[in-house]
Amino acid sequence: SKVAKSFFLLHKVMLLLMMKHAWDNYKRYAWGLNELKPISKQGHSSNLFGNIQGATIVDALDTLFIMEMKEEFKEAKEWVEKNLDFNVNAEISVFEVNIRFVGGLLSAYYLSGEEVFRKKAVELGEKLLPAFNTPTGIPWALLNIKSGIGRNWPWASGGSSILAEFGTLHLEFVHLSHLSGNPVFAEKVMNIRKVLNRLDKPEGLYPNYLNPSSGQWGQHHVSIGGLGDSFYEYLLKAWLMSDKTDEDGKKMYYDAVQAIETHLIRKSSGGLTYIAEWKGGLLEHKMGHLTCFAGGMFALGADGAPSDKTGHHIELGAEIARTCHESYDRTRMKLGPEAFRFDGGVEAIATRQNEKYYILRPEVIETYMYMWRLTHDPKYREWGWEAVEALEKHCRVDGGYSGLRDVYNNHESHDDVQQSFFLSETLKYLYLLFSEDDLLPFEHWVFNTEAHPLPVLHKDDGNKEENQK
Numbered sequence: 330s331k332v333a334k335s336f337f338l339l340h341k342v343m344l345l346l347m348m349k350h351a352w353d354n355y356k357r358y359a360w361g362l363n364e365l366k367p368i369s370k371q372g373h374s375s376n377l378f379g380n381i382q383g384a385t386i387v388d389a390l391d392t393l394f395i396m397e398m399k400e401e402f403k404e405a406k407e408w409v410e411k412n413l414d415f416n417v418n419a420e421i422s423v424f425e426v427n428i429r430f431v432g433g434l435l436s437a438y439y440l441s442g443e444e445v446f447r448k449k450a451v452e453l454g455e456k457l458l459p460a461f462n463t464p465t466g467i468p469w470a471l472l473n474i475k476s477g478i479g480r481n482w483p484w485a486s487g488g489s490s491i492l493a494e495f496g497t498l499h500l501e502f503v504h505l506s507h508l509s510g511n512p513v514f515a516e517k518v519m520n521i522r523k524v525l526n527r528l529d530k531p532e533g534l535y536p537n538y539l540n541p542s543s544g545q546w547g548q549h550h551v552s553i554g555g556l557g558d559s560f561y562e563y564l565l566k567a568w569l570m571s572d573k574t575d576e577d578g579k580k581m582y583y584d585a586v587q588a589i590e591t592h593l594i595r596k597s598s599g600g601l602t603y604i605a606e607w608k609g610g611l612l613e614h615k616m617g618h619l620t621c622f623a624g625g626m627f628a629l630g631a632d633g634a635p636s637d638k639t640g641h642h643i644e645l646g647a648e649i650a651r652t653c654h655e656s657y658d659r660t661r662m663k664l665g666p667e668a669f670r671f672d673g674g675v676e677a678i679a680t681r682q683n684e685k686y687y688i689l690r691p692e693v694i695e696t697y698m699y700m701w702r703l704t705h706d707p708k709y710r711e712w713g714w715e716a717v718e719a720l721e722k723h724c725r726v727d728g729g730y731s732g733l734r735d736v737y738n739n740h741e742s743h744d745d746v747q748q749s750f751f752l753s754e755t756l757k758y759l760y761l762l763f764s765e766d767d768l769l770p771f772e773h774w775v776f777n778t779e780a781h782p783l784p785v786l787h788k789d790d791g792n793k794e795e796n797q798k
C-alpha cells in the first residue's frame with residue numbers, strides 16, 4: 330500500500346500542475362477580471378456577477394489552500410483585501426454570487442482563519458438581503474446591489490423565481506448567521522422552507538418555478554438537473570451540516586427522493602438507470618450533465634435513509650455514476666455532453682447539436698469522488714483518471730483550459746472560456762478523488778454546490794442554537 334500511496338501522489342502532483350496552469354494563465358491574462366478566455370488570452374466577464382470582479386480568484390481560494398499552493402493563496406488573499414469591492418452599481422444573480430463569492434469566502438475563512446474573508450462574506454451577505462423583499466420572502470433571482478431593487482429572469486414562467494436558485498442559499502446563510510451573530514440570514518432561508526412546506530406538491534414533486542408574489546407554483550416542470558438540482562442537494566446537506574439535527578431538511582430530502590424515484594427515475598432497455606425530466610406529468614427522456622451530481626448525492630444520503638434503504642441509495646448512486654460514465658465513454662473526446670437522451674434509438678448520447686458541448690463542468694467527477702469515498706471501488710479512480718487524460722488532450726491549450734463545442738467531433742472547437750468552477754470544483758474534486766479520506770472528511774465538512782467546504786456545526790461546539798433556527 331506504500332507503493333499505491335506514492336502512485337496516487339503522482340496523480341496529485343499532476344492535478345496540482347493542472348491547477349497551476351489554469352491559475353498562472355488567469356493571472357497572466359485576466360488578473361482581477363471574472364474569468365479567462367484561454368484562446369484569445371484576455372478576460373471574460375459574465376453578466377451573472379454584474380460589476381463584481383475576481384470570480385476566479387474567490388472561487389479558487391480554497392482549492393489553492395487545499396493543494397498547498399501557498400504563494401498563490403497569498404496573492405489571491407492580497408487581491409481580496411485590496412480590490413474585492415461590493416459597493417458597485419451592479420445587477421447580479423443572487424444564486425451565482427452566493428454559491429461562488431459567499432461560499433468561496435466562507436470556505437477560505439474556515440480553512441485559513443483569516444479575518445478578511447469572514448468580513449467580506451458577511452458584508453456581501455448583507456448586500457444580498459434586499460433580494461428577500463417580496464410578498465412571500467421567496468427571493469428575486471436578480472438584484473441590483475446598489476439600489477436594492479430585485480426582479481426575476483424575464484424567461485421564467487410568469488415572473489417566477491427558480492427552485493434551484495432560491496433553494497441554494499441555505500448552507501451559506503446559516504453560516505453567515507453563525508459567523509456574524511446576526512440571526513437575520515438564517516431566518517430568511519428558514520422562511521423559504523416554511524413557504525415550501527405550506528404548498529401542495531404535484532405527486533410529491535417540487536416544480537422548478539415559484540411565483541414570489543402569489544406564492545403559487547408556475548409551470549409544473551420538475552428537474553434534478555438545471556433549475557432544480559441543488560435545491561435537493563441543499564436539503565440533504567442542511568441536515569448533515571446541522572450535525573443531523575435539522576429534521577425538517579431530512580424529511581423534505583427523503584420524501585423528495587421517494588417521489589423522484591417513483592416518477593423520474595427509469596431504466597433504459599440497455600440497462601442504464603437515468604433521471605428523466607417531468608413536464609406536467611409527461612416524461613422527457615433526457616438527462617443533463619448537471620443531473621449527474623445526483624449519483625454522489627444519493628450515495629451521500631444513503632446513511633440516513635430509512636433502515637432498509639441504505640444499500641439501495643448507494644446502489645442508485647453507483648448506477649447513476651455508471652450511466653454518466655457511459656455518457657463520457659460514448660463520445661469521441663471521452664468528455665460528456667451537456668445533455669444526453671434515451672429515446673429515438675439512442676442511450677446516453679446527445680442527439681441535438683446544441684447539447685453536444687462540454688464546458689469543463691464537474692458533476693460527473695463530483696459523483697466519482699463521492700462514490701470513491703463511500704465505496705472505495707477502484708473503478709471510480711480509473712474513471713476520474715480517464716477524465717484527466719481527456720481534459721489534458723482536448724481542453725488544455727497554451728493559455729489555460731477551454732470548454733469544447735462538440736465532444737463527438739474529431740477536431741476540437743474550443744469555446745474560449747475557462748469557467749471559474751473548473752478551478753473551484755472540477756480540479757478540487759479530482760484532487761480529493763486521489764487523496765486520502767482524511768482530507769476534508771465528510772464527518773466534519775459539507776461541500777456547497779460550488780464545491781466550497783463548510784464545516785459541520787457540531788452540537789457539542791455550543792452551536793446548538795444556530796442549528797435549530
Ligand code: DMJ
Nearest residue numbers: 559690691692750778779
Ligand atoms: C456550478 O456553478 C455549480 O456546480 C452549480 O451547482 C451548477 N453549475 C456549475 C457547474 O456546472
